[in-house]
Amino acid sequence: MPDAEQLYAVLSVGGGVEVVALSVLEQRCAAGRQGIILAGADDLPEELFEPLRQSVHDGAAQTEGTGVWAPEVNDPCDATFGSSLSAAEGERLLVRLCEGRADTSRALRTLALARSAADLRDLEASGYDERGPRSSVPWPVWDGLLAMEQLRLGPFAPVSDDRWSSGSGLPVGVLASVQAYTSDAAGRFEGRAHSPGCAHRRPEPGVGRYDEMVTIEELMGNQGFDPCSKCGGYAVRRLTDAQVAYYRAAHRLHAVARLVGSLPRRRTLSSEDVTRALHELDDLNACTDAAWFPAREQAHQWRRRAGDLGRELQKLNADAPGT
Ligand SMILES: [Zn+2]
Ligand SMILES: [Zn+2]
Structure with a gap:
């Protein structure tokens, strides 16, 4: 039986094309807003994702015995430095995390739609159904969308006399607009700031509607940001x-x-x-x-x-x- 609880690409005269959860769609209909559904995640053809699944399986077979998570790379001379943050790594990770799950196809389709959501907080379904909290997003999709790690910002910090802690004064450039999701971007609430992937936070995986979204550039300017030492305080939207x-x-x-x-x-x-x-x-x-x-x-x-x-x-x- 088709499951209505999924993401939808919708079109409205006022909002253009957007990707939203079913509960958001329901709220809009209830408010009398007009629009049409272009496609639900389940409408996307399976064949679209076959090459990706194949390449991840081939890659996993080659590196058999290694874990699902890629090893940490600290040396920027290494060509793979930074790739743990990439959208491509998110796809790979999602397929690996879905191994043995029945809803791998649903997860891949959801990721494809969710990619174009301007704000990931719009993807969280609200309310409960007979299965518990509603969700349009299978949990591995969150690892496909977000890197549960932080950017190392030393190169962009100002140059100082202390040669151990000095930055290099480089422009933030194309990284300025990278989105960060956190429970508290500016230290306004009690307690430390947490990433959507942190176990110190609410039990549901992923971004919630009460999370905050800021750009990396904004976060760099927030003196009050007080990150949890376990999770680093925020997760980044995967990089191009x-x-x-x-x-x-x-x-x-x-x-x-x-x-x-x-x-x-x-x-x-x-x-x-x-x-x-x-x-x-x-x-x-x-x-x-x-x-x-x-x-x-x-x-x-x-x-x-x-x-x-x-x-x-x-x-x-x-x-x-x-x-
Ligand atoms: Zn935390
Ligand atoms: Zn903590």
Whole structure:
């Protein structure tokens, strides 16, 4: 029997195309709002998701014995740095988490629709039915939509004299608009802020209607944000490929800056790798500029920083004895 409790793509004259839970649809109908249903999650054809399922299964077979969760990567020189935050990783994770579940297809269809929801809080169904709390979103879908981890923001913090804690003053660029979901974005409520994935929070998985949504840029400015030490305080909406690429590049440049800053005078940095990395990071093309920096000034800021580091490195190597 078809289950009406699912996500719907709807169209209304006033709201355009939106993705909403059944309970939201019910509320709107009750309020007399006019619109049409374009498709429910169950209307999406199964074949659409076959290539994805196949590639995840092939990947899992190759790495048999490893866990569902990808190992943590801390070195920005590693090409997979940051990919745990990506939308692609969300798809992979969802398929793996659904192994053995009957509703894998429903989960994949739900993810495909939920992707285009402007605000994930609209996906939470309200109320109860005979099965308990209503839900239009199978729980693995939340891991497909959100990375239950935080961005490391060191590269974007201001430069300071303390070389251990100094940031690199890089522009936040295309990461500024990344959404963060938290129980308390600015320390207004009692207790610490929690991520939707935190066990210290309500028992239902995923984003709830009382959660707060802020952008990473807003969160960086919130002095009162007081995160739980277990969950880190927020989860991020999964990143696009361009956002992951910029995140990694910023961490690479930050690593170079720390290396150059930590070199004692009169010691040469005999690393061609660093020079090559720096050149690569300085020499961006117009496509990368457009993808990474919404404002032209941010691209200038990036190049200034990379150029400064290159000159510093040259000077250090020229001053070193034996050269
Ligand atoms: Zn927590
Ligand atoms: Zn906690």
